[in-house]
Amino acid sequence: MSKILVFCEFNNGLIKKGALELLSIAKNSGAEVMSAIIGKGAQDMAQQSAHYGAAKSFVLESDDFSNYNSESYTHVMADIIQQSGAEIVLASSSMLAKDLFPRVAVKTNSAVANDCHELEISGGNVTVRRALYAGKCTAQVDFKTSGPKIILMRANQLPVNDADTALSSEVVVITAPQIDLKTLIKEIVKGTSEKLDLTEANIIVSGGRGLKDKDSYYSLLEPLADTLGATLGASRAIVDSGWCTHGMQVGQTGKTVAPTLYIACGISGAIQHIAGLTGSKVIVAINKDPDAPIFKKSTYGIVGDVFDVVPKLTEEFKNIL
């Protein structure tokens, strides 16, 4: 039986959806599933991971690990991988995972593929595809390593099993390593939004220069996003104009997103913007120009003024949600 280790990030006492998707696919493949959970509150997460299939959990519960530190996390994660004997390591392709796992890969003689959008596991075999060249093509990833295959998967691509609360997990307690850190976290400046990160969001409401100015960007799009529980996104044009932070930019030089619904308001659909959202399931475009390139990439299109359409849309959603 192959061994799969799933790295579980958590927030507000819940394992993030991306990790639940991976626990589910690992369990459904019939593999021996293990979880790796690090940070303050990790202990409580072990049983949660069990409900989705982890039979063994490597847990480091420590105040010192409540914030991510690349050096100490690299150490711990490499240690857990070695102890677990996993042949496959899965994690949601978050900003944290993308920072962490390349270093871990060097330490454990393994290889890492991030932002994967297709994953199949059968027996000990795993088939993975990634988007390359800003989504202009995709390719299969071939691993050739003595260590495990580390696969960072985009969130929202796979189903989550129903929790089976009868299951429990054997907890392996990991102790914090004593290392002389050269990396110190000085300060964390929280973003204004409590929403999911763009890369994990299930629904994204995104705006561009068609919204005229910063005030109307927020006054039009925030009510719509709040109604849908969506995360706000932006084109580069308005990030460069200072309406939004770079963290909100979608595209080739912004974030790659894969929501089930992407609503583009007043965005022309430049190739570099489209590059970031080809993983979206349904794309809606609202633009007053019937020839705007965004329509070619959309599922549904509305030719109209965002100042008329967006408030009406918010109203309609409010009626049904």
Next chain:
Amino acid sequence: MNIYVCIKQVPDTESKIKLNSDASFIDTAAVKWVMNPYDENAVEEAIKLKTSQEGSKVTIISVGPKKRTTEALRTALAMGADDAILVDGPDYLAPNLTAKALAKTIEQEGKTDNTQIFTGKLAIDFNNSSVSQMLAEHLNLPHATVVSKFETTGAETTVQREVEGGSFEVIQLKGSNVVAANKGLNTPRYASLPGIMKAKKKPLKEINLSDLGISEEDGALSYSAFQLPAEKPPVQMIDGEAPAQAKELVSLLRNSAKVI
């Protein structure tokens, strides 16, 4: 201070991507090559740092095919870097080997103390954002990715980096380190005409992967079965006035696409 910038040449963001005949790679002949956009920010930061730290030197390193990669190195030299090293390599090299080649090149150049290394946060071709961290691990140095603010005294480097949900963290790195630049870090300068003329005379050293003891066969990650994206079904346009359009869209999203 020894300042190194690791850059990669990638297809221009406007480039159309075609596949080769057996779909084992892209058709590289059809591509216009440019310096990776984030690497431009890395070069800019290096040149700014050099100006503020007397006696510093900026060395650009790139791993890639000699026939095209030289141009990216000359661009960085024209922006103001002092010298460049080309590690002649194939069109595709696995990230583990690229990181190793960069680490060995930097080690061969001298010791790694009092050294600042910059890279871009990711290369927009393979998007794997891993070489920077792997390089740091090989050299046993601390690293920071997605960096939008950078300050250093040499002994201590303070960076601001983007983390999840639009939050930022400020971290301090002791001694030599590897920093991966994000877009917001600075505005890269254009190479001036005198800069371009001067760049032609700046030293550009060429080495091979085999000089570094690296064999392509040891690549840990490769790609096969390339595919162009499937054609999307044509867009469904929703006509009428705004209230009717909104109603219709919500109904389609709920009943037809079933995403709400």
